[in-house]
Amino acid sequence: MKPVVLLAAGLALLAMSVQAKTNKPVNPCCSFPCQNRGVCLNGREPGTYTCDCENLPFYGKHCETPYFWTRVALWFKPSPETLHQLLVSENLKWLWNIVNNVRFLHDWMIRRVYLTRAEILDTPPLYETMHAYPTIAATTNHSVYARCLPPVPLDCPTPMGVKGKEKLPDVDLLLKTFFTREKFRPDPQGSSVLMTFFAQHFTHMFFKTAYKDNPGSTWSGHGVDMTSIYGSNVTDEHRLRSFKDGKLKLQILNNEEFPMYSKDAPVYMTYPSAVPQESRFALGHPFFGLLPGLFLFQTIWMREHNRVCDILREDHPDWDDERLFQTGKLITLGQTIKIVVEDYVQHLASYYVYVAFKPEVLFGYPFQYSNKIVVEFNHLYHWHPLMPDSFNISGNIVEMKDYIFRSDLVVKHGTAAMTDSLSRQRAGHMSHHNHGAVTMHVLRDTILQGREMRFQSFNNYRARFNLKPYASFEELTGEKKMAAELERLYGDVDAVEMYVGMLLEKRRKRALFGSTIVDMGAPFSVKGLLANPLCSPLYWRPSTFGGERGFDIVKSATLKKLFCNNIKGKCPLVSFRVPEYVEGDVEEATNFDFRPPPRDEL
Ligand code: HEM
Ligand SMILES: *[C@@H]1O[C@H](CO)[C@@H](O)[C@H](O)[C@H]1NC(C)=O
Ligand SMILES: *[C@@H]1O[C@H](CO)[C@@H](O)[C@H](O)[C@H]1NC(C)=O
Ligand SMILES: *[C@@H]1O[C@H](CO)[C@@H](O)[C@H](O)[C@H]1NC(C)=O
Secondary structure, eight states: OOHHHHHHHHHHHHHHHHHHHHOSOOOGGGGOOOOTTOEEEEOSSTTOEEEEOTTSSEESTTSOEEOHHHHHHHHHSOOHHHHHHHHTOGGGHHHHHHHHHSHHHHHHHHHHHHHHHHTTSOSSOOEETTOSSOOTHHHHOTTBOEESSOOOOTTOSBTTBSSSOSSOOOHHHHIIIIIBOSSOOBOTTOBBHHHHHHHHHHHTTTOOBOTTTOTTBBOOOSSOOOHHHHOSSHHHHHHHBOSSTTOBOOEEETTEEEOOBTTTSOOOOOOOTTSOGGGOBOOSSTTTTSOHHHHHHHHHHHHHHHHHHHHHHHHOTTOOHHHHHHHHHHHHHHHHHHHIIIIIIHHHHOOSSOOOOOGGGGTTSOOOOOOOOBHHHHHHTOOGGGOOSEEEETTEEEEGGGTTTOTHHHHHHOHHHHHHHHHHSBOBOSSTTOBOGGGHHHHHHHHHHHHHTTOOOHHHHHHHTTOOOOSSHHHHHSSSHHHHHHHHHHSSGGGOOHHHHHHHSOOOTTOSSOHHHHHHHHHHHHHHHHTSGGGSTTTSSGGGGTSHHHHHHHHTOOHHHHHHTTSSSSOOOOOSBOTTOOTTOSOOGGGOOOOOOOGGGO
16 A cells, blocks of 8 residues: 555544544534633534624624724724833823823723723623533622633643643642742832732732632622721621720730730631730731731721721711711721722832722713622732742841741831831732742642632633733743743643733733733722722712711822821831832843753652
């Protein structure tokens, strides 16, 4: 026989054996054929499917074709990359200055930001973590996280659908190759560790995984509800309250006001048994004894609540404890959102446009005041590389292992010195090779939980958030060495896992993060803040806050005031950016000297 015939016969045999092995055709939804939020639905015959494009601005077999007006709109719409470049461009500072100073232009701009970010999300949510298809539980069951993309179907040939290898890389190999910190790399945007603790304190209010059940279960209230300060339920809240003048219980230590010890206010806390009594405080979240920075925020917010209650009582001498407490809580909630938007998000975005908190610009526009926490948002917010390996408290260097569960350090050094030191110390870069020893196990769990929940690929998440999927590993990392190693492990750029991709992705100009964390995180963040009931038209008025004075406290809140109003004596430095920061003072991540671990170690 001629070789060609032999080859053909061989191929036919091979095809037959594949057919015999798999027996039925591959589930076509495994290749994620539907675009632009179309839904893949399997047909009655195996191997068939349809894309449901109903009610979308796209049509076609794969929802790939925009309707005329969508096409026109897309034509004018800048890509997320272009938009970012415009907003951080030095050359356009003059333009953003005008926008910042002309009321109607600024309102228009802010409204565009709120609406375009929020409309990317499913509201109400379609998916939750217990099912692979839409359920009503996505809205009604508060014990499960919502989910942005459904899981990779169970019957797919590879863990990411059809792309990549049959097995994902060994997790410990990933940690060793890409994530372990050798030398601390500072954040190129100059963030302080005060910012880091703010992030952790604020987000743990709604990222509350019930790990003992399942990585998709939660005990969250699904929004900014202030449980991080007041306790996660009414039982604990009562233990933290003094029941006098609306105030929270406090004790004086070293001439300063602090939360109570656990023994005196027995809220549920998770302290390891070795933690001595003087470090065991009763806090709003069972986990907040972990780090002195969290304890500092708890202390300052407790003082602020009590300060606000005094002001309310002046205006309303007839109000009882309950009303003072509840109204005080609404005010601190409003202040939190204001500070998160105008100090924190503004810092993270570093746009030249002033990112403002103006709930009123949405009145009369289609916007839903409801929120559900999404599990991918939780994963995206695992910002452990921000943590340094030691802390400098007014010249005293405290190693991380001696810092954990040491709330007493805040009492000892005082809130002023603590705030000052945290504002002067630089946070780490949220990037590869920058996980400190104490958080390696959290990273490991995060990657494994992503696998357990069968998260779709990093590139599928990019597509979902209107970002161009990366065509190659080099395009993803922006360099060659890590890209080569990543390719060896994953085989296909479309098979990279979500969290891994987010950390290895090249960074943008003037940015702590890569584009995926920003463009995926911003919608959840905007929605979570602006969809708070407090931002709705009937809440957002003076009477909600006990009158004009309370409303003004909310509308004029700043991070600096929060601390300065509650620390006796000279106000320390209060800043999310270290004072000596100069733009471009540290090397970008792409210049990192990457050496893959020796082969025999793998
Ligand atoms: C030294 C500092 C930190 C330590 C030791 C630490 C430790 C931990 C631990 C043990 C968990 C639970 C993970 C698990 O059981 O699988 C966790 C979860 C988490 N951490 Fe950290 N963390 C630190 C700092 C931060 C910071 C600065 C952020 C920034 C926002 C952050 C964000 C998160 C988030 C979002 C979760 C998920 C929480 C949940 O779903 O319940 N962490 N961390
Ligand atoms: C919510 O979902 C979880 C997990 O599926 C289930 O155990 C629980 O009973 C549900 N709760 C309600 C109120 O339906
Ligand atoms: C209140 O929350 C704590 C956890 O923070 C929990 O241990 C306790 O059982 C809860 N109590 C009620 C009544 O739900
Ligand atoms: C610690 O902070 C002090 C300022 O409070 C500074 O003078 C000193 O250089 C810092 N030490 C280190 C090792 O960063």
